[in-house]
Amino acid sequence: MSLDRATVARVADLARIAVPEEQLEPLVAELAKILAWVEQLAEVDTEGVEPLRSVHPIRRALRPDEVADGNCREAILANAPEREDGFFVVPRVVE
Amino acid sequence: MSGLARLGLVEARARLRRREISAVELTRACLEAMERGRHLNAFITETPERALSMAEAADARLARGAGGLLEGLPVAVKDLFCTAGVRTTAGSKILANFVPPYESTVTAKLWAEGAVLLGKTNLDEFAMGSSNTTSAFGPVINPWTPPGREPPLVPGGSSGGSAAAVAGFLCPAATGTDTGGSIRQPASFCGIVGIKPTYGRCSRFGIVAFASSLDQAGAFARSVEDAALLLQAMAGFDPKDGTSADFPVPDWSGGLTGRVKGLRIGIPKEYRLDGMPAEVEALWARGADWLRAQGAELVEVSLPHTRYALPTYYIVAPAEASSNLARYDGMRYGLRVPGRDLVDTYKRTRGAGFGAEVRRRILIGTYVLSAGYYDAYYLKAQKVRRKIVQDFEAAFARCDALLTPTAPSAAFAIGEKSDDPVSMYLNDVFTVTVNLAGLPGISVPAGLSASGLPLGLQVIGRPWDEATILDVARALEVAAAFRALPPGAPEA
Numbered sequence: 196m197s198l199d200r201a202t203v204a205r206v207a208d209l210a211r212i213a214v215p216e217e218q219l220e221p222l223v224a225e226l227a228k229i230l231a232w233v234e235q236l237a238e239v240d241t242e243g244v245e246p247l248r249s250v251h252p253i254r255r256a257l258r259p260d261e262v263a264d265g266n267c268r269e270a271i272l273a274n275a276p277e278r279e280d281g282f283f284v285v286p287r288v289v290e
Numbered sequence: 291m292s293g294l295a296r297l298g299l300v301e302a303r304a305r306l307r308r309r310e311i312s313a314v315e316l317t318r319a320c321l322e323a324m325e326r327g328r329h330l331n332a333f334i335t336e337t338p339e340r341a342l343s344m345a346e347a348a349d350a351r352l353a354r355g356a357g358g359l360l361e362g363l364p365v366a367v368k369d370l371f372c373t374a375g376v377r378t379t380a381g382s383k384i385l386a387n388f389v390p391p392y393e394s395t396v397t398a399k400l401w402a403e404g405a406v407l408l409g410k411t412n413l414d415e416f417a418m419g420s421s422n423t424t425s426a427f428g429p430v431i432n433p434w435t436p437p438g439r440e441p442p443l444v445p446g447g448s449s450g451g452s453a454a455a456v457a458g459f460l461c462p463a464a465t466g467t468d469t470g471g472s473i474r475q476p477a478s479f480c481g482i483v484g485i486k487p488t489y490g491r492c493s494r495f496g497i498v499a500f501a502s503s504l505d506q507a508g509a510f511a512r513s514v515e516d517a518a519l520l521l522q523a524m525a526g527f528d529p530k531d532g533t534s535a536d537f538p539v540p541d542w543s544g545g546l547t548g549r550v551k552g553l554r555i556g557i558p559k560e561y562r563l564d565g566m567p568a569e570v571e572a573l574w575a576r577g578a579d580w581l582r583a584q585g586a587e588l589v590e591v592s593l594p595h596t597r598y599a600l601p602t603y604y605i606v607a608p609a610e611a612s613s614n615l616a617r618y619d620g621m622r623y624g625l626r627v628p629g630r631d632l633v634d635t636y637k638r639t640r641g642a643g644f645g646a647e648v649r650r651r652i653l654i655g656t657y658v659l660s661a662g663y664y665d666a667y668y669l670k671a672q673k674v675r676r677k678i679v680q681d682f683e684a685a686f687a688r689c690d691a692l693l694t695p696t697a698p699s700a701a702f703a704i705g706e707k708s709d710d711p712v713s714m715y716l717n718d719v720f721t722v723t724v725n726l727a728g729l730p731g732i733s734v735p736a737g738l739s740a741s742g743l744p745l746g747l748q749v750i751g752r753p754w755d756e757a758t759i760l761d762v763a764r765a766l767e768v769a770a771a772f773r774a775l776p777p778g779a780p781e782a
Binding site for chain 2: 212224229239241246248273
């Protein structure tokens with residue numbers, strides 16, 4: 196699997212990370228090396244093996260549907276980069 | 291006062307209970323040691339006022355004959371645990387000014403048991419690293435660095451600040467987190483004890499998430515007994531963490547016997563790596579001899595998928611990280627770098643807020659989860675992960691605990707290995723398997739390298755059987771009689 200500049204630019208776009216043009220090329224090399232290294236997993240015979248999603252099978256009981264906390268608007272907004280009238284202020288989403 | 295900085299948790303606790311020392315005196319001694327030790331860069335945030343007021347409250351409780359498990363004992367907290375009203379950065383620019391409005395469950399338990407917060411310790415950014423050099427707040431210096439050596443040695447990572455603070459006698463104990471070795475490897479590099487319990491023992495609520503199926507909190511201290519005591523206060527069921535286990539927490543510190551007679555200790559043959567330094571292999575053999583001499587039976591076991599553990603980890607962990615770190619979008623908290631529109635604001639914020647290693651892992655994670663690659667990478671890794679778990683299950687049918695080296699080398703210098711991510715990742719070759727299988731693991735200082743640096747041995751246990759690895763670790767501690775101190779250690 197070869198990784199090219201366009202793929203890395205696309206992945207960075209998916210991840211919503213701005214990568215300066217001059218850093219793309221070195222990043223292609225780094226990521227390609229890591230991917231080549233992880234690809235050795237292809238050697239392992241995993242025919243019929245169930246993927247592991249949870250390491251210990253802990254069965255979780257449902258909790259009662261009761262309000263446990265809330266009413267903490269000030270705490271939620273305390274770290275907002277920008278706020279107004281008890282709301283987060285974000286860039287325009289809908290034109 | 292300097293003698294106080296040498297006290298461990300258990301001894302300090304006894305003296306506090308006997309009212310020979312006060313929590314305020316002990317806390318002051320640590321705060322002074324932290325000031326003298328600032329060149330180590332072990333702390334991102336020091337909390338002296340809070341520490342002294344917590345210590346005063348502890349003294350008042352002790353005077354009444356009351357108090358919890360850790361009453362009046364000062365501890366440091368990795369800056370990955372949210373602390374209400376105290377800045378929590380995760381070692382990242384993106385959270386540089388984040389002040390959590392809530393407390394992590396683990397730290398809340400510590401304060402409920404009377405512990406005193408000294409400050410928040412430095413770490414690799416978002417706990418991603420094995421050298422504490424990816425922190426946005428600068429690298430941490432290993433207290434074992436010989437005077438004048440340039441560049442200085444790393445403390446290991448990601449919990450490098452916690453390990454350096456405990457090893458450098460800035461505090462008696464500290465919390466850490468361990469996703470692939472981030473407690474055990476720095477413990478080995480700094481000559482102290484570090485324990486990661488079974489996945490699910492400590493609540494992850496309020497710990498900044500890296501890879502949720504692997505992250506687990508644990509403890510650093512200068513003795514096995516102290517580490518057991520701190521862990522005991524940290525552990526326990528929490529309904530706020532869906533993977534927290536509803537099991538009672540044993541009295542690990544009180545139940546510690548150090549008896550290994552009749553225990554079967556497995557030596558995994560695949561851990562004998564090509565090119566492993568002879569001194570690491572020799573120390574491992576000595577560890578086995580120490581346990582045999584105390585009545586344990588040594589058995590060779592096989593963990594055939596060991597060599598696939600790191601590649602598995604470097605698919606699973608970045609995949610989970612790319613999902614977990616999606617929340618840092620500059621909208622509700624953390625850094626915001628304004629852009630042309632919403633998406634441009636996201637991109638600039640994340641481009642400016644994340645360091646190189648975090649960016650690398652998010653991109654790898656995004657790639658392996660993206661359409662067309664999911665089955666080949668992520669699903670494959672989850673299948674290999676099951677085979678790794680099955681390896682351990684088969685091994686534990688033949689033994690009660692495993693003995694391995696903790697890390698393939700002693701501490702290296704700042705800047706070494708940083709131009710090659712894969713060579714840095716290899717630091718975790720002996721520890722990462724334990725996270726993939728959700729097992730408890732502990733590192734104990736067991737000897738010095740030829741260049742006079744600490745080397746640790748790791749004991750791995752069955753799920754929920756921290757008690758056995760603590761006993762084996764104690765047996766190693768007694769036999770190793772590791773008394774070496776880093777340069778500049780305070781007088782006893």
